[in-house]
Amino acid sequence: xxxxxxxxxxxxxxxxxxxxxxxxxxxxxxxxxxxxxxxxxxxxxxxxxxxxxxxxxxxxxxxxxxxxxxxxxxxxxxxxxxxxxxxxxxxxxxxxxxxxxxxxxxxxxxxxxxxxxxxxxxxxxxxxxxxxxxxxxxxxxxxxxxxxxxxxxxxxxxxxxxxxxxxxxxxxxxxxxxxxxxxxxxxxxxxxxxxxxxxxxxxxxxxxxxxxxxxxxxxxxxxxxxxxxxxxxxxxxxxxxxxxxxxxxxxxxxxxxxxxxxxxxxxxxxxxxxxxxxxxxxxxxxxxxxxxxxxxxxxxxxxxxxxxxxxxxxxxxxxxxxxxxxxxxxxxxxxxxxxxxxxxxxxxxxxxxxxxxxxxx
Amino acid sequence: xxxxxxxxxxxxxxxxxxxxxxxxxxxxxxxxxxxxxxxxxxxxxxxxxxxxxxxxxxxxxxxxxxxxxxxxxxxxxxxxxxxxxxxxxxxxxxxxxxxxxxxxxxxxxxxxxxxxxxxxxxxxxxxxxxxxxxxxxxxxxxxxxxxxxxxxxxxxxxxxxxxxxxxxxxxxxxxxxxxxxxxxxxxxxxxxxxxxxxxxxxxxxxxxxxxxxxxxxxxxxxxxxxxxxxxxxxxxxxxxxxxxxxxxxxxxxxxxxxxxxxxxxxxxxxxxxxxxxxxxxxxxxxxxxxxxxxxxxxxxxxxx
Numbered sequence: 035x036x037x038x039x040x041x042x043x044x045x046x047x048x049x050x051x052x053x054x055x056x057x058x059x060x061x062x063x064x065x066x067x068x069x070x071x072x073x074x075x076x077x078x079x080x081x082x083x084x085x086x087x088x089x090x091x092x093x094x095x096x097x098x099x100x101x102x103x104x105x106x107x108x109x110x111x112x113x114x115x116x117x118x119x120x121x122x123x124x125x126x127x128x129x130x131x132x133x134x135x136x137x138x139x140x141x142x143x144x145x146x147x148x149x150x151x152x153x154x155x156x157x158x159x160x161x162x163x164x165x166x167x168x169x170x171x172x173x174x175x176x177x178x179x180x181x182x183x184x185x186x187x188x189x190x191x192x193x194x195x196x197x198x199x200x201x202x203x204x205x206x207x208x209x210x211x212x213x214x215x216x217x218x219x220x221x222x223x224x225x226x227x228x229x230x231x232x233x234x235x236x237x238x239x240x241x242x243x244x245x246x247x248x249x250x251x252x253x254x255x256x257x258x259x260x261x262x263x264x265x266x267x268x269x270x271x272x273x274x275x276x277x278x279x280x281x282x283x284x285x286x287x288x289x290x291x292x293x294x295x296x297x298x299x300x301x302x303x304x305x306x307x308x309x310x311x312x313x314x315x316x317x318x319x320x321x322x323x324x325x326x327x328x329x330x331x332x333x334x335x336x337x338x339x340x341x342x343x344x345x346x347x348x349x350x351x352x353x354x355x356x357x358x359x360x361x362x363x364x365x366x367x368x369x370x371x372x373x374x375x376x377x378x379x380x381x382x383x384x385x386x387x388x389x390x391x392x393x394x395x
Numbered sequence: 396x397x398x399x400x401x402x403x404x405x406x407x408x409x410x411x412x413x414x415x416x417x418x419x420x421x422x423x424x425x426x427x428x429x430x431x432x433x434x435x436x437x438x439x440x441x442x443x444x445x446x447x448x449x450x451x452x453x454x455x456x457x458x459x460x461x462x463x464x465x466x467x468x469x470x471x472x473x474x475x476x477x478x479x480x481x482x483x484x485x486x487x488x489x490x491x492x493x494x495x496x497x498x499x500x501x502x503x504x505x506x507x508x509x510x511x512x513x514x515x516x517x518x519x520x521x522x523x524x525x526x527x528x529x530x531x532x533x534x535x536x537x538x539x540x541x542x543x544x545x546x547x548x549x550x551x552x553x554x555x556x557x558x559x560x561x562x563x564x565x566x567x568x569x570x571x572x573x574x575x576x577x578x579x580x581x582x583x584x585x586x587x588x589x590x591x592x593x594x595x596x597x598x599x600x601x602x603x604x605x606x607x608x609x610x611x612x613x614x615x616x617x618x619x620x621x622x623x624x625x626x627x628x629x630x631x632x633x634x635x636x637x638x639x640x641x642x643x644x645x646x647x648x649x650x651x652x653x654x655x656x657x658x659x660x661x662x663x664x665x666x667x668x669x670x671x672x673x674x675x676x677x678x679x680x681x682x683x684x685x686x687x688x689x690x691x692x693x694x695x696x697x698x699x
Contacts, residue, residue, distance in 0.1 A: 081647035110612050112480040117616075117648045120608045124655060139609065306490055307504050308471065312483055338445075341483045341644045345491055348443040352494040365445070 035059065035157050037136075038101035040089035041066050043254025044183065045279040047210055047219070048176030055168030055216035056158035061101040062211075063092040066257040070095055075368050077129045082121075083114060084258055084337035084367055085251040090122055097131050105154060107138045113312045113342060171216050173283070178223040180278040182206055185230050187263055191241025191272030194234040200267050202229065242331075242386050245324035246275040247317045249336035249343050253277060258366060259335045260375045271383060274329075276320050277313065298323060305349050312342020318349050321361060325353070330386045331360040333379070338367040360386060396526055398422040399464030399500070401456030402429065404449055404485060405472055407570040409509070412544040413468060416519065419536035420526045425464050427456040430573035434459055439669055441496050447640045448574065448668050449567045450484050450491070457492055457499070466525060467502045469493075475509045476597070479614045482645060501525070512541065551579065556588030558687050561626050563592040563619045563653070564638035574667060575638055576676050582636075585684040590632065595622040603628075606656065619649050623657050633687050634661040641668035661686060 036059040039049050046062050053060040063070070070091030071084075077094075078087045093104055108119040119137045126133060138150040155165055183203060190199040206226045213219050244266060252258040253275055266273050276298070288294040298319030305322070306315050321332045334350060336343035347363055354361045362382045364375065398417045400406065406413075410426075417424045427434070430452055438455025457467060469489045475481060484491070489504045505521045508514035516537060523533035549570070551562070560582060568575055569591055579589050600621030604610065611617050619637070626632045635657060639646035650664055663683045665676065 079647055079651045081642065082651075083644075108609070112483045112486070112612070114644055114648060116612055121648055121651060123608065124651070128655070137609075305494065306487070308473075308487070308506055314483070314487060339642045339644055339647070344443065344445045345483060345487045347445060348491055348495040351443070 035103050036061055036101045037103045037105055037154070037157075038063060038093065038096035039105050040092045041255065042251055043279050044176060044179045047179045047223075048172045048279065050211070051175040051216045051219050052168055052172035054214055054219070055171050056155070056160055056165060058154070058157050061096045061099045063096040063099075066092065066255055071257075071368055077125050081339060083339050085249075085255075086114070086118055086122070087368065088255070088258060089118065090125060093122065093126060093133065094129075094131060097133055101133065103134045103136060105136045105138070107140070109140050111312070168216065171220055175210075175216075175220050175223060176283075177280045178220065178227055179206075179210070180280040182223065182227050182230065184274065184278070185227075187267060188272050188274055189230070189233060189235060190267040191243065191270055192235040192237060192239050193270075194236050196270070197268070198233060200264065202226070202233070242271045242383060242390070243324075243329045244271055244273050244383075244386070245320060245329050245332040246273050246335065247277075247320045247324075247332050248334040249340050250277045250282065250313055252337050252340075252366060253335050254279065258337070260366065260370065260372055262333065262335065262364075262375075262379060265376060265379060266383070269383065274324070277316060295319070301326070305353065312340075312345075314342045314346045314349075317343065317346040318353070321350055321353055321359070325357050325359045330390065331362065331382065333382065334361060334363045336363075336365060338365055360389070396422045396466060397464040398424050398526070399457075399460035399467045400424055400426045401453055401460060401468070402427045403453030403456045403571075404488070404567050405470065405475075406567075407549075408475075408566045409470070409472075409544065411547040412540045413470075414540075415543040416523075416536050416540035417468075417526070419539055420523060420532060422466075422526050425460060427459045430456070430571050435573070435669060442491070443495060445642065446484065446491070447642050449565070449571075449640060450488075451669065452571070452574065453488070454492060454496065457496065461496070461499050465500055467492075467500050468522075469502045469504075471504065471506045473506045473508050474511075474614075476614050477510050478612070479617065480612055481614050515541075550594035551589050551591040552594050553583070553588035553590070556583065556586050558586065558633045558684070559588045559590060559631060561592060561623055561632045561635045562589045562638065563623060563635060565615055565640075565643075566593065568638045568640060568667065569593070575665075576671065576673050578636075578638065578665070578676070578680070581677065581680055582684075585680060587684055587687070590626065592618050592622040595625055599625050607652070613645050613649075615645055616649050616652075620652055620656075623653055627657055627660060632660065634663070634683065636663045636665060636683070638665050638667065641666050661690070 038061045041063060050062055066088050071088055073094045074087030074091035078090055106119045109116045119135060123135050136150055136153050139146040158165065186199045186203045193199050209222050210219050213222060246253050246263060256264060263273050285294040295316060298316050301322040302315045302319035305318055309315060324332050350361045353359060400413055414424060434455035435452055437458040438451035441458055442451040442454040460467065469492050471489050472481060472485050489502055493499060493502055503522050505518045507518050519533055519537040562569060582589055600617050603621040603624040604617050606624060607620065623635055637650055639650065654662060
């Protein structure tokens, strides 16, 4: 059995560590790219969202590289993500690819979920204790990676030597992917985390700060969001994004106890009165938190047809006019042109700069 | 007190409940007029451009009523059946309306759960308080409203025509004649009878959705798939017409499943948005009915 997983932000690093530690054969698909998107678009229904198409492309690219089992989670929420697994299964079969699915179903309680986990675990020769250890290593790796990314993206506004943060982040990705040992991967990540401390930073600088909000998959995946974060990093803008794979893990674990992302929910209360499903509340809450923390603006990115984010859009517009806090909304799909995207982001950052200098022409 | 009830979204399903409830409480109920061009234009102006057509039309109805009433009913319908959702848009309707429109009267934010009488009463209690302080009056009105709703059945099942079509879609697309460009009459004129997807009982739906790999968590998925599977097995219908709205998140998944599993029957997918034209629909319906007629004569010839 050779397993594969769809991409979701940095999650592939954690999963790679997990499979390495468990001794399961795996294929990590190439990071989301145009070919994957084209393949996905070819086989998907027209109106489904961008992440679905990209994931389908990921599977096909993995299958071409020898994968035969796909692992995916199926949640039970109003968002379409819950239906992804069964629809993708159907479409892959129709397209003539043969692959097994292991669906981690959260619909019928814990039992189905644990059954799926057991199924994956049964392919590993490790003892239960080692499996637990592997899981722990994976969680450590993924949270380290997320922390490194967040830290570097924030520091990029303060760096003394231009482009250093971006280089460090890239070399971190490259180094961690090359190793095939779980323990080494964690070690590498730890050393990179340590090396952030020695980055020469100039705290007298006052860079623009922008919060990236929006649909969780799209903003975590550099290809879907047209490398918006890298672009902002290049022009020396500090960005922050709270929805990461680590956050998602924590959120899912704490959800049954209603202790998930309290700060964002509390902040969003001013505009949203009841939970609506999806991450509307988190998007709105994050925008309000960014405003409170003195950020210069926020950029909302979401794929066409994402219902929860469409709900957030008018609310963000209202926040923007109420609090005089600039928020740019960018909607992506397979037809998004890079140039148009870049121009809009540039215009937005220019506007933020001028706004700060109070020189409005 | 004047209470405004916009004629959009699930009004078509639950209007007896709302009407009876507010009228028995002694409020003057103002319903907006049927959807028309003016309402739709107002909706497009007020609402965010990414939302689907029914949501925009709801905004238009709110716009038409907002200067005439003291309380606007913006139902936040969370669930209509156990363990199932409807649509995130419906669950956060008050937020969308309040934050995209100005000069609104007070709006009802409370959640409605039509699957549980107990939770529904919470809504009645909270909203009723705004109109009358008497709890007993609220209880009586609530019970009457429930009775009226239970006795209300609005489904279409026409059998006097030579062909029968299953019309699949959300209530607000099936019954709003302006949105669907009076599709039912158009079909009848072409000698096609209609049976609507909501005319199949819950028990049958539950039995027929077992064909799916997992139980869907959307009410409309179950309704659309279950009714189509049931009627095809019974051999009662000659074709399926799916009325959907552009950018409806749920329908993108449902249509794919139906297209795949019900390939034995012709399927016409009608996508609605604010630019839909009458003539285009006419042509497609005529082509569909011609196709049905031809396939049928073909069958007969072969049988001879």
